[in-house]
Amino acid sequence: MxxxxxxxxxxxxxxxxxxxxxxxxxxxxxxxxxxxxxxxxxxxxxxxxxxxxxxxxxxxxxxxxxxxxxxxxxxxxxxxxxxxxxxxxxxxxxxxxxxxxxxxxxxxxxxxxxxxxxxxxxxxxxxxxxxxxxxxxxRILFLQKPAIERYREFVTRYPFLETRLPQHQVAAYLGITKESLSRLRHKIARS
Amino acid sequence: MxxxxxxxxxxxxxxxxxxxxxxxxxxxxxxxxxxxxxxxxxxxxxxxxxxxxxxxxxxxxxxxxxxxxxxxxxxxxxxxxxxxxxxxxxxxxxxxxxxxxxxxxxxxxxxxxxxxxxxxxxxxxxxxxxxxxxxxxxRILFLQKPAIERYREFVTRYPFLETRLPQHQVAAYLGITKESLSRLRHKIARS
DNA sequence: CGGATGTGTTGTCATATCTCAATATTTGAA
DNA sequence: TTCAAATATTGAGATATGACAACACATCCG
Missing domain, CATH: 2.60.120.10 (Jelly Rolls)
Structure with a gap:
């Protein structure tokens, strides 16, 4: 290995x-x-x-x-x-x-x-x-963007992480709470 | 030089x-x-x-x-x-x-x-x-902290920049608006 | 099987920060 | 010196996100 x-x-x-x-x-x-x-x-x-x-x-x-x-x-x-x-x-x-x-x-x-x-x-x-x-x-530039863009960029750049990690870990990487991420995802799904 | x-x-x-x-x-x-x-x-x-x-x-x-x-x-x-x-x-x-x-x-x-x-x-x-x-x-850790801590850390680490730069440039480094920085400074000065 | 643990959603309210607008103050160049 | 530009402050209202609480599932392991 x-x-x-x-x-x-x-x-x-x-x-x-x-x-x-x-x-x-x-x-x-x-x-x-x-x-x-x-x-x-x-x-x-x-x-x-x-x-x-x-x-x-x-x-x-x-x-x-x-x-x-x-x-x-x-x-x-x-x-x-x-x-x-x-x-x-x-x-x-x-x-x-x-x-x-x-x-x-x-x-x-x-x-x-x-x-x-x-x-x-x-x-x-x-x-x-x-x-x-x-x-x-x-990552520094990333952190200066609004949460929804951070999430989109994360999903685009690391699709394999998005599916592999629990959401609350992703949220902690994005710098938001798990609740906020849940709501962001909901909002994206609707549109 | x-x-x-x-x-x-x-x-x-x-x-x-x-x-x-x-x-x-x-x-x-x-x-x-x-x-x-x-x-x-x-x-x-x-x-x-x-x-x-x-x-x-x-x-x-x-x-x-x-x-x-x-x-x-x-x-x-x-x-x-x-x-x-x-x-x-x-x-x-x-x-x-x-x-x-x-x-x-x-x-x-x-x-x-x-x-x-x-x-x-x-x-x-x-x-x-x-x-x-x-x-x-x-800097990445820095950006995850609340604005007031970012400002304090900036002043502590780079006192020579704090005095040398216009405030709105400092604000743009901290990731907040110049208005918010002005208010933070006011709040710190009062306390 | 069944409870403990981990995970995700939703509601309500609080708070930090932003936006926009008005005004004040300082600085620099003609 | 004087005016224009740059800089800083303040107010009012909007918005994004957080905090906390309740609940719904899923999953792991004894």
Whole structure:
């Protein structure tokens, strides 16, 4: 199943068969179960996660206890708290498992060993970092739009998430309550 | 004045005097005047910008004509449309000059020549990219908070911008109208 | 099977923020 | 200095969304 990762790498850089074979050793494989936490608020995020199977969610809990979803991750997606990793500061995020499955995790130290071993992977990593930056940028624009447009854009961009996730999780990603989302959907269905 | 850039680089990586001397040639210096556009919506963003002096603003205009500010940049800050640069797709952003001054600009091609010439600059660039990713991440969390907290956080994090910018620009960054910001400020002042 | 838990809908009312309009204040350039 | 443009404030009413509560299903698991 780790092939999902090597495929992802090969989409961006070229590797020899021997290099491909050396990659898995740098990662830890973790079977995940629903409700499991990969990161808890207050901890320093030590890993980059790569989802092999299942669905994870990165969210923060605000003062009123409301959960704001930052990102979902499904098969083939990376997920981490960049700010916590980079500055080694306690994370504001929780990362938990919505759908059981399997993930890969790698520490910063291992990642750098991997870069030394296989420089092409460093190029891959930087490409991924840039793409994730572009995605964050889109998310910022997204959050400035009215709720109904956010919902439409979400459905268009991530149809597979829309059907896979419970509505209240989608609402928490859109930045609205589940009740408001229910009413938005109703309104759209009518028209 | 280009020393602002080399200082920024030297904060993160080590360079020899000769290397420092080779850097300016890769950049174009542009004197900016108020109202000038560095990037217009619909164009493909070809440059990374580095502000030497003055203040720039990156914003998008929504369907209703409202301007949403994505980012301000002052002395020593980088600014670009990552998504447009990376995917070579038309930008949704405008970048214009609020305060006259001077900027450096560099194309992707020149940047890669610079990386080949001075590999340490590539490391600097990746550090900057990561930090900017962390900043984008914070901005996403920021946008999910209520307006009054967004304003407080803005003032705390960027006190020098709060005083330097007209209020309606700050409002457009916070994602509220200038009237709402005026009222928020009034409310805070009273308490 | 049956209850606990998770999920989704609907009603009512509260609240934050917006829109539009009028007016005040500051700033910059001729 | 003086006028025009830019900026900021205030009021009144509209609108989007939230908060809370009740209820309806579905689903999972003992």
């Amino acid at each position: 780790i092939q999902l990762l090597t495929d992802s790498i090969l989409q961006h850089v070229a590797l020899t068969e021997e290099e491909i074979a050396r990659i898995p050793a740098y990662f830890e494989t973790v079977k995940t179960h629903r409700g499991q936490f990969l990161l808890r608020e207050g901890e320093i995020c030590r890993y980059e996660f790569f989802v092999l199977k299942g669905c994870c969610r990165q969210y923060e809990t605000d003062d009123a206890g409301k959960e704001n979803v930052f990102q979902f991750s499904v098969e083939g997606w990376w997920m981490t708290d960049l700010d916590s990793m980079l500055h080694e500061r306690p994370s504001v995020f929780n990362i938990d498992v919505l759908e059981a499955g399997e993930i890969l995790q790698i520490t910063k130290a291992q990642l750098h060993l991997l870069f030394q071993d296989i420089p092409a992977v460093e190029r891959y990593y930087h490409i991924i970092t840039q793409r994730s930056g572009a995605a964050l940028q889109r | 280009i020393q602002l850039l080399t200082d920024s680089i030297l904060q993160h990586v080590a360079l020899t005097e000769e290397e420092i001397a080779r850097i300016p040639a890769y950049f174009e210096t542009v004197k900016t005047h108020r109202g000038q556009f560095l990037l217009r919506e619909g164009e493909i963003c070809r440059y990374e910008f580095f502000v030497l002096k003055g203040c720039c603003r990156q914003y998008e205009t929504d369907d209703a004509g409202k301007e949403n500010v994505f980012q301000f940049s002052v002395e020593g800050w980088w600014m670009t449309d990552l998504d447009s640069m990376l995917h070579e797709r038309p930008s949704v952003f405008n970048i214009d000059v609020l305060e006259a001054g001077e900027i450096l600009q560099i194309t992707k091609a020149q940047l890669h020549l610079l990386f080949q010439d001075i590999p340490a600059v590539e490391r600097y660039y990746h550090i900057i990219t990561q930090r900017s990713g962390a900043a984008l991440q914070r």
